Amino acid sequence: MHKPKVEILHKVRPKLAELEQQRRKMLEARQNAETIAIALVIAGIVLALSLGSYLGDENGMPVVFMIPFLALAVAVYYIRTARIKEQGNLQQDIGNVITDALGSDWSYAAERHLSPGLVKYSGLMGKNRTIHGSNLIRGKHGDTRFSFSNIKISGNENENSEVFGGLILAIDFHKELKGKTLVFPDLAQNMLGSWLGKKVQSFGWGGLELVYLEDPVFEKAFAVYGADQVEARYILTPNMMSNMLSLKTKYGDHFSFSFTQGTVFVAIENVNPFESSLSAPILPDGTFYHFYKAIDLVTEVIDTLQLNTRIWSK
Secondary structure (H helix, E strand, C coil): CCCCHHHHHHHHHHHHHHHHHHHHHHHHHHHHHHHHHHHHHHHHHHHHHHHHHHHCCCCCHHHHHHHHHHHHHHHHHHHHHHHHHHHHHHHHHHHHHHHHHHCCCCEEECCCCCCHHHHHHCCCCCCCCEEEEEEEEEEEECCEEEEEEEEEEECCCCCCCEEEEEEEEEEECCCCCCCEEEEEECHHHHHHCHHHHHHHHCCCECCEEECCCCCHHHHHHEEEEECCHHHHHHHCCHHHHHHHHHHHHHHCCCEEEEEECCEEEEEEECCCCCCCCCCCCCCHHHHHHHHHHHHHHHHHHHHHCCCCCCCCCC
């Protein structure tokens, strides 16, 4: 079990305060560099105008005028690139401070995410989607290893049409599984009613068939698809279904689950990524809680699903 949150905060607070001092120095240096670059470009434009007027060569004038504006475009590009890089480095430093305090089993990568292959393998998002992401965290909660990141998934034809935005979590699962079982919020029955909703669901999902369970409360809350009816029931014990209902009661229709070959994938919608800015101050407590809220959510999922219970072995 990782350390209590308040203990971690006390440990990282001085280091985050140091990062705030570094941020201020970086911001000042960046602003000075940008001011000098803009001043040089303006001086170049003035020089070009003066030179063009002096030469009075109409054929050469376009070239003379083009040079400073080209310099302006190059300066803007490099200024923007440098600022983005520095912001990314700062965010990485913040994440390193916090995850290092959690222990050697934890790591953070600001600009990385779960691999598209792993996300697609979960079966939760369909095929041929455009996948972007950030904030990859790997860790261990109790005896359970996991990794998660923010993921944004766009439609097949339009990258601006978001079909999913939130966290995707891959958790070690101590059951040997041969097939795949998917659990989605039962939106069809909620929108279309029980009879028609079941008819729509009976067409299956991604080659998996609708699984029929004996718990009417769970069936009303979730739609289950699996490669094997028996294995799906082996996974979805009364205790597991009760735990999943607890998450739904607390958070609503934001959770989908995939059980496949020793891994539980959990997709949690509407969880915003941790982001830092060179222009925004690092307030140690606020920054810590902003970063840590995703870890809190993930460890709560592991605890609620009782995935640290080792009554099965792989």
